[in-house]
Amino acid sequence: MRKYFLYIVALVGLTFSLSSCRSSAPRLDYKALAKASVRLGVDINKEDNHKLYIASAEWLGVPYRAGGDSKQGTDCSGLVSQLYTRVYNIRLARSTNDQLKESNKVSRRNLREGDLVFFTSRASKKKVAHVGIYLKNGKFIHASTSKGVIVSALNEKYYTQYWLCGGRVK
DSSP states (O other): OHHHHHHHHHHHHHHHHHHTSSOOOOOOOHHHHHHHHHHHTOOOOTTSOHHHHHHHHHHTTOOBOTTOEETTEEOHHHHHHHHHHHHHOOOOOSSHHHHHHTEEEEOGGGOOTTOEEEEOOTTTTTSOOEEEEEEETTEEEEEETTTEEEEEETTSHHHHHTEEEEEEEO
């Protein structure tokens, strides 16, 4: 009986000593990730930037406001600037043109999560007029003048027609 008692004490001691080592699995907010996945329409994997998806989902539905950069109303460069500060702790310029200057050009096929996506418009001809943040699987988040903050697909006709370039922040 005493022998079994000593085995149990040793086993419990070993369990406590191994469980107290300082390595642990990362803490994931599964509820927030699931909500972000549904709202953004994107499957979020463990290797994805969870902070980007959770923060982006919080901005969905914010109305468009020229010159705005808050959840009361934002324009495209304001959204990008706010998300980059929160997710990457990087302060980007406030205008689409300056954000383009702060990034290295990237082709559409080489886009990675968090890259910027730039577009022209009918009125701007070849100059940058719009910016968003690439998520994954051809989807990006941006502030639309008519619908506010939304997720769109790069392969939609409008975004294919007015694509300028991708940008990776320097």
